[in-house]
Amino acid sequence: MARLAGVSRSAVSRAFTPGASISPDTRAKVEAAAAELGYHVNHLARGLMRQQTGIVCLIVADIHTPYLSRLLESLSRSLQEAGKVVMVLNAGRASGNVEGALRQTLNYRADATVVLSGTPYRSIAQSCLDSGQRLVLLNRDDHLPGTVNLSVDNARAARTAATLFLRAGYRRLALVTSGIGTPSLTARRDCFLATAKEAGAEVAVWEGGATAYESGLQGGTSLFSSDEPPDAIFAVTDLLACGVMDAVRHRFRRRVPDDVGVIGFDDIEQAGWASYDLTTFAQPVADITEWTVRLVADGIVEEPQDRVFEASLVWRASVARSL
Amino acid sequence: MARLAGVSRSAVSRAFTPGASISPDTRAKVEAAAAELGYHVNHLARGLMRQQTGIVCLIVADIHTPYLSRLLESLSRSLQEAGKVVMVLNAGRASGNVEGALRQTLNYRADATVVLSGTPYRSIAQSCLDSGQRLVLLNRDDHLPGTVNLSVDNARAARTAATLFLRAGYRRLALVTSGIGTPSLTARRDCFLATAKEAGAEVAVWEGGATAYESGLQGGTSLFSSDEPPDAIFAVTDLLACGVMDAVRHRFRRRVPDDVGVIGFDDIEQAGWASYDLTTFAQPVADITEWTVRLVADGIVEEPQDRVFEASLVWRASVARSL
DNA sequence: CTGAAAGCGCTTACAG
DNA sequence: CTGAAAGCGCTTACAG
Numbered sequence: 001m002a003r004l005a006g007v008s009r010s011a012v013s014r015a016f017t018p019g020a021s022i023s024p025d026t027r028a029k030v031e032a033a034a035a036e037l038g039y040h041v042n043h044l045a046r047g048l049m050r051q052q053t054g055i056v057c058l059i060v061a062d063i064h065t066p067y068l069s070r071l072l073e074s075l076s077r078s079l080q081e082a083g084k085v086v087m088v089l090n091a092g093r094a095s096g097n098v099e100g101a102l103r104q105t106l107n108y109r110a111d112a113t114v115v116l117s118g119t120p121y122r123s124i125a126q127s128c129l130d131s132g133q134r135l136v137l138l139n140r141d142d143h144l145p146g147t148v149n150l151s152v153d154n155a156r157a158a159r160t161a162a163t164l165f166l167r168a169g170y171r172r173l174a175l176v177t178s179g180i181g182t183p184s185l186t187a188r189r190d191c192f193l194a195t196a197k198e199a200g201a202e203v204a205v206w207e208g209g210a211t212a213y214e215s216g217l218q219g220g221t222s223l224f225s226s227d228e229p230p231d232a233i234f235a236v237t238d239l240l241a242c243g244v245m246d247a248v249r250h251r252f253r254r255r256v257p258d259d260v261g262v263i264g265f266d267d268i269e270q271a272g273w274a275s276y277d278l279t280t281f282a283q284p285v286a287d288i289t290e291w292t293v294r295l296v297a298d299g300i301v302e303e304p305q306d307r308v309f310e311a312s313l314v315w316r317a318s319v320a321r322s323l
Numbered sequence: 324m325a326r327l328a329g330v331s332r333s334a335v336s337r338a339f340t341p342g343a344s345i346s347p348d349t350r351a352k353v354e355a356a357a358a359e360l361g362y363h364v365n366h367l368a369r370g371l372m373r374q375q376t377g378i379v380c381l382i383v384a385d386i387h388t389p390y391l392s393r394l395l396e397s398l399s400r401s402l403q404e405a406g407k408v409v410m411v412l413n414a415g416r417a418s419g420n421v422e423g424a425l426r427q428t429l430n431y432r433a434d435a436t437v438v439l440s441g442t443p444y445r446s447i448a449q450s451c452l453d454s455g456q457r458l459v460l461l462n463r464d465d466h467l468p469g470t471v472n473l474s475v476d477n478a479r480a481a482r483t484a485a486t487l488f489l490r491a492g493y494r495r496l497a498l499v500t501s502g503i504g505t506p507s508l509t510a511r512r513d514c515f516l517a518t519a520k521e522a523g524a525e526v527a528v529w530e531g532g533a534t535a536y537e538s539g540l541q542g543g544t545s546l547f548s549s550d551e552p553p554d555a556i557f558a559v560t561d562l563l564a565c566g567v568m569d570a571v572r573h574r575f576r577r578r579v580p581d582d583v584g585v586i587g588f589d590d591i592e593q594a595g596w597a598s599y600d601l602t603t604f605a606q607p608v609a610d611i612t613e614w615t616v617r618l619v620a621d622g623i624v625e626e627p628q629d630r631v632f633e634a635s636l637v638w639r640a641s642v643a644r645s646l
Numbered sequence: 647c648t649g650a651a652a653g654c655g656c657t658t659a660c661a662g
Numbered sequence: 663c664t665g666a667a668a669g670c671g672c673t674t675a676c677a678g
Contacts, residue, residue, distance in 0.1 A: 008649045013673055023647055038450045040429040044367040044376060045671035048654045053367060063399065064592075069392035076386065076413045085427055088411045090399045104408055106363040127361045213596060246597035269387075273536060274569035275598040331665045336657055346663055368655035371670045 005033035016041045047109060056084045056296055057113035059101045061092040066239070066268035067283060071116060074289045082297035091118050099124050106131055112296040114138060134296055138288065141183035148295055149306040150288050154184050157281040157311045158191035161234045161263045166199055168320045170232035170261050174204040176219035176244055177236040178211040188236045188265060204230055216243020224252045231260050238264040238271045241278055245318070261319040265311070277317040284309035328356035339364045370432060379407045379619055380436035382424045384415040389562070389591035390606060394439060397612045405620035414441050422447050429454055435619040437461060457619055461611060464506035471618055472629040473611050477507050480604040480634045481514035484557045484586045489522050491643045493555035493584050497527040499542035499567055500559040501534040511559045511588060527553055539566020547575045554583050561587035561594045561603055568599055568641070584642040588634070600640040607632035
């Protein structure tokens, strides 16, 4: 390559390094040769010398899920636009775990890794930090020193949900959540329960299954099979909420929002579909993305700070308007 | 590292190479040292020497879409289990294009790349091939020599859809498709139209927008605003079908399947939800995944062969049973 | 602005 | 089974 261009290896290196001091003339020669040979800088070799590879790893499970796939889309796009390249490490049950993914992260000398699902052990996370990685955790509540936590104000949203129901005149509240107690879901549950209690309202709780449509279907069915079914249900996730609504409507012929109010969380695309028209809280995907890029790609060095973003209420038609 | 273990660099290399000749004794020493130092083999450097990096790139747009995110999940999981690591290159409009993604593929010396969305130019695809990459294209109809095409039998499915409608007694057929003429969508449209024509049935066509729920909503609305609305609609995609159903039901108060039959394509999760219960064709995700892994990770060298998989009919409740 | 040299962290014949 | 040496494809001081 250098030979064909008639210059030194250094020169070709400089030709592909933005801002390197090289004359337009030699650059042209290099570019011509590159075009002829189909030459592409080997970023792996480059990463070996510079102290960065340009790789940022995204550790995630349940990619097929509406919220996570949207976050993945947003993150991958923005990271890419910031000049990074995204490695996706699937940490689902069947496909290895968070630890294995974190190890890959080390093997490929990622500049940074962001954990969307699961919680890493302290020890391996520390290894990542030690290797110079930036580590950002999304929606975890454990705080590892040196990492950054980006999260959502679950407490406030859950409180709002309870308040909304009460104000609209619903009295027999219920909560549907999955059996997988991630920090986010637990926070939503606890705050909803606490707010209801303060207001003197009882809350029926259904907890089980994965965070999926089927669980919502089950939960809704179970709740409505009791002697005194609820008249308002906070489903801790839109997927659950869709299941709940379908149970309520198709299995029990109840109307939403007249007979029963429903609130979800995430604002997945389906929440806006006419069949659901679900009142919910929108995940601050843009904020999460923006800050992740800032932390991970822009090399902000100032003491990394945790952030809590608001999940904004999206008013739709699954809750009766206050009287 | 080698020093701490008291062995040569070669020895530590062999300790991490499965099947290398090394005594249990020195392996133990190396492992102990590795644990103490938190050492992880640098796969980038390794990739420089061996002729493979272990990286396989997935080029994809619209990751947030139900079908694509499911395929991505399946592919990433299986590739990972086969010992590969997945790089996701977002080729959406706003985030660079297929060419840019393919260039990254070259920069990172991927062992293989699979194109889920978009069609690469011949020239750059050729560069990938020249660099020794395996290149698999999903659902494209252009055939680049040296690449493998994995696709779905769109023609047959579309023919089946038309036949099903006709047999069930529907007479005023319609087709809803997006304005983006990907090979798959075009094939579905053309075969549906041809089959209907053979049977002497006219088909109203609505074509526009992205392949999304909103387009379906629009298409359904437009079709039903005419003097003679259809009584059966083949939506070329489930997302479109959901939009169509919502338009039909919520805007025109028609019943599915009594007043109008609907068939979709993809079998996304939502197609199975009680609010839709959509008859559709299931994408052969398992087949696609299996063959991709086989081609990409298992190093099958035999002359690469294109494959066409069947999309199996999933009978649900959006089409009336034949009389 | 340019080139020769050293080095990034590995692996792989090659001897032993 | 093991080590010394060469080399993968780059970048980066260091002189000029």
